[in-house]
Amino acid sequence: MxxxxxxxxxxKMHFPVKRGFFRRKVGEVKAIDGVSFSINPxxxxxxxxESGCGKTTVGRCITRLYRPSEGQIIFEGSDISxxxxxxxxxxxxxxSLVFQDPYSALNPRMHAKDIVGETxxxxxxxxxxxxxxxxxxxxxxxxxxSPDMMDRYPxxxxxxxxxxxxxxxxxxxxxxxxxxxxxxxxxxxxxxxxILNLLQELQEKKPNLSYxxxxxxxxxxxxxxxxxAVMYLGRIVEMSNSVELYANTLHPYxxxxxxxxPVPDPxxxxxxxxxxxxxxxxTPLNPPNGCTFHTRCxxxxxxxxxxxxxxxxxxxxxxxxxxxx
Numbered sequence: 001m002x003x004x005x006x007x008x009x010x011x012k013m014h015f016p017v018k019r020g021f022f023r024r025k026v027g028e029v030k031a032i033d034g035v036s037f038s039i040n041p042x043x044x045x046x047x048x049x050e051s052g053c054g055k056t057t058v059g060r061c062i063t064r065l066y067r068p069s070e071g072q073i074i075f076e077g078s079d080i081s082x083x084x085x086x087x088x089x090x091x092x093x094x095x096s097l098v099f100q101d102p103y104s105a106l107n108p109r110m111h112a113k114d115i116v117g118e119t120x121x122x123x124x125x126x127x128x129x130x131x132x133x134x135x136x137x138x139x140x141x142x143x144x145x146s147p148d149m150m151d152r153y154p155x156x157x158x159x160x161x162x163x164x165x166x167x168x169x170x171x172x173x174x175x176x177x178x179x180x181x182x183x184x185x186x187x188x189x190x191x192x193x194x195i196l197n198l199l200q201e202l203q204e205k206k207p208n209l210s211y212x213x214x215x216x217x218x219x220x221x222x223x224x225x226x227x228x229a230v231m232y233l234g235r236i237v238e239m240s241n242s243v244e245l246y247a248n249t250l251h252p253y254x255x256x257x258x259x260x261x262p263v264p265d266p267x268x269x270x271x272x273x274x275x276x277x278x279x280x281x282x283t284p285l286n287p288p289n290g291c292t293f294h295t296r297c298x299x300x301x302x303x304x305x306x307x308x309x310x311x312x313x314x315x316x317x318x319x320x321x322x323x324x325x
Contacts (some may be wrong), residue, residue: 046225102162
């Protein structure tokens, strides 16, 4: 593969907590606390973890909906992490975001063609009405929608069609990176499969198109991703290619996460063992010292509460952050 589309280096996103009449800062919510990874051209990186672990915040930092507290986001060779809104405008057309809820992400007062074509006008990528409508029709077809639907409003589409409309909008500026934030969680199973297949087909047609696929659905992530990163409380604890991670899971949290995923085989489901974690997920307002998972880890030792484990390569490009290996 060629040079990375995006490199994330020691990314941190801490949200201030303010109280009192003068809104004094009394603490920080450490949503992301030192995340590093890269995404190559034509690659899909799956990002999984429990709700509240910081997955969505990572996606919003990469697309610069949030300005990160620390760290670097190198997108196509440029550090956009602290770039001004004026300068980042030229980079925004090369990245896009598909949200979790397709209905709330679409303006109910706009026609479908204007929702898809809004970015074309913003970045001045079309020169006239004819070219504008031809480009929108092309995007509709690419996303599995009929151009006859262009004059409809969002409420006239089904849930799956609305998500296809969101995907068509994300493709308008021919991006190199699309952040998919739980794009199938609001859909039924058959429609989930259709959206996953659509994303794969688009990647086959556009070899340089990359995805950051954020989801809690481990089977969907395994199906669509080339590599998978597992997050826990703002940090990546394990990362590897999809086949290696699911076949040779090493981190105790990743093992517990995979054991909770239902298997569509009653014989296997009945015989396999479940890993039940004790305690609750600590608050990111006051995360534990050392390894943030040590308060729930069945293999924790004294070193785990004292030192933050580094994400190290244990072989075969398999990275794990754990003192207990």
